Amino acid sequence: MNVLFIGMGYVGTTMGLVLANKGHTVTGLDINKEKIDTLNKGEVYFYEPGLQEMLATELNKRIFFTTNAKEAVEENDLIFITVGTPSLDDGSADLIYVKEAAKLIRKYRNSEKVVIVKSTVPIGTTEKVHEWINQNGDKKPLVKTVMNPEFLREGSALDDALNPDRIVIGSNDVHAASQMNKLYQNWSCPFLHTTPKAAEMIKYASNSFLATKISFINEIAKLCDTIDVNIQDVSKGMGLDDRIGPQFLQAGLGYGGSCFPKDVRELLVTADQNQMPLEILKKVDEVNKNQANYFIGKIKKRIPSLKKKKVVVYGLSFKPNTDDIRESVSYSILEQLIEEKAEIVVHDPIVKLSSQWLNKGVVQCDDAYEAAKCAEVILICTDWNHYKNLDWLKVRNVVSNPVIFDGRNTLNGEDIKKYQFHYEGIGFC
Numbered sequence: 001m002n003v004l005f006i007g008m009g010y011v012g013t014t015m016g017l018v019l020a021n022k023g024h025t026v027t028g029l030d031i032n033k034e035k036i037d038t039l040n041k042g043e044v045y046f047y048e049p050g051l052q053e054m055l056a057t058e059l060n061k062r063i064f065f066t067t068n069a070k071e072a073v074e075e076n077d078l079i080f081i082t083v084g085t086p087s088l089d090d091g092s093a094d095l096i097y098v099k100e101a102a103k104l105i106r107k108y109r110n111s112e113k114v115v116i117v118k119s120t121v122p123i124g125t126t127e128k129v130h131e132w133i134n135q136n137g138d139k140k141p142l143v144k145t146v147m148n149p150e151f152l153r154e155g156s157a158l159d160d161a162l163n164p165d166r167i168v169i170g171s172n173d174v175h176a177a178s179q180m181n182k183l184y185q186n187w188s189c190p191f192l193h194t195t196p197k198a199a200e201m202i203k204y205a206s207n208s209f210l211a212t213k214i215s216f217i218n219e220i221a222k223l224c225d226t227i228d229v230n231i232q233d234v235s236k237g238m239g240l241d242d243r244i245g246p247q248f249l250q251a252g253l254g255y256g257g258s259c260f261p262k263d264v265r266e267l268l269v270t271a272d273q274n275q276m277p278l279e280i281l282k283k284v285d286e287v288n289k290n291q292a293n294y295f296i297g298k299i300k301k302r303i304p305s306l307k308k309k310k311v312v313v314y315g316l317s318f319k320p321n322t323d324d325i326r327e328s329v330s331y332s333i334l335e336q337l338i339e340e341k342a343e344i345v346v347h348d349p350i351v352k353l354s355s356q357w358l359n360k361g362v363v364q365c366d367d368a369y370e371a372a373k374c375a376e377v378i379l380i381c382t383d384w385n386h387y388k389n390l391d392w393l394k395v396r397n398v399v400s401n402p403v404i405f406d407g408r409n410t411l412n413g414e415d416i417k418k419y420q421f422h423y424e425g426i427g428f429c
């Protein structure tokens, strides 16, 4: 099938490549010329394992990139909207990019098309997209709309897209739904057909539930800290219950990224607008916002003043295996360390600090051992395997003060303590 993606970000690029790889002919459209030029050179402009190799196989065979909206819309009958839906100041999702994408389709539509909203959008938006495109009485062919939420994770996007737990298709139109079945015929996971509104809610409720698991375990971890219980044993013991499951019970600095924080905020706004406040979810957000303060508080219990102390921060991305720093908790920690007047050195295997941070006196080192030289405290903020695999004896030999605060509970505490480090995670000492 001929498929267009409007928005070549993390989702559009990944899903475009995956559908091309499954035999469809895909066009990727973006307003950002630099991104399109880079993709046309065969380079994925962000870090995501496996995508680069897939692009090398598919470029100009089954996937094509362009900034020409007219041609792209005219030549494709299935059109995905995969633009961003970031938070506005009041927490609601900004639909400006979705509206702009709808405008392009309205302007250039030349046949009956199926428009698939894959961006995460507030409940009722897909129906609005239908109206935005089909309005004006311009006698052009009507488009059908579908809501098809995306559940992939950054860092494992390709694997998630190829092997999803489910495919949700929200549509009130039989023809559109059958086109979606045809598009995804090579996937063997369960398919759920529902209404567009329910599909939108499934996406928000899923992300909010996962966020709830994380904030729940983080609260239990804080209690474990005070009564000397190891949270990792607790997570393991809970996760062995099939009804609970082992995933998303990793205590730490809380959730960041471009989705959980913004999607939780948007659902809270929708709930308030409908006079049905979501009390649990409010607390989930509150607990999460407080995790960085809790971590700094733990550090200050041991080192009351960080002024002029060399603090090493390992990890800038919001999770491992991505270069995405949107709402990464590492940056809240950097802000607090700057306020404390610490001397800060950061390391990340992929992410480079922007000049904004370098101008504030933060130093970046490309080598984790070099960064650790003369450190008075090491903070692990992202659970990259890189840090698990460091030679910690070598690190021990270069630091001034052997103290590690592990914000992701990523190291094996018992092993680390053998090297005479003071080691604390979140939810165990």
Ligand SMILES: NC(=O)C1=CN([C@@H]2O[C@H](COP(=O)(O)OP(=O)(O)OC[C@H]3O[C@@H](n4cnc5c(N)ncnc54)[C@H](O)[C@@H]3O)[C@@H](O)[C@H]2O)C=CC1
Binding pocket: 006, 007, 008, 009, 010, 011, 012, 029, 030, 031, 032, 035, 082, 083, 084, 085, 097, 100, 101, 118, 119, 120, 121, 150, 151, 152, 153, 154, 258, 259
């Ligand atoms: N990043 C992720 O892992 C996931 C994201 N989502 C949702 O998918 C949506 C997209 O997310 P990302 O891919 O992370 O966003 P992104 O910010 O990486 O990419 C969005 C792209 O859309 C482009 N764009 C904006 N307006 C446009 C227009 N009028 N025409 C053409 N291109 C336009 C931008 O230039 C940008 O390249 C969001 O709603 C997000 O919540 C859902 C599941 C996973």
Ligand SMILES: O=C(O)[C@H]1O[C@H](OP(=O)(O)OP(=O)(O)OC[C@H]2O[C@@H](n3ccc(=O)[nH]c3=O)[C@H](O)[C@@H]2O)[C@H](O)[C@@H](O)[C@@H]1O
Binding pocket: 120, 150, 151, 152, 153, 154, 155, 207, 210, 214, 247, 248, 249, 250, 251, 252, 253, 254, 255, 256, 257, 258, 259, 260, 318, 319
């Ligand atoms: O809507 C989205 O964009 C996506 O949001 C998340 O994916 P993502 O944000 O890429 O990454 P996750 O693996 O979910 O991690 C999110 C954050 O939670 C944190 N986390 C995760 C798991 C855990 O046990 N503990 C924990 O603190 C991670 O460190 C990270 O900061 C969801 O997992 C995806 O299903 C969804 O499609």
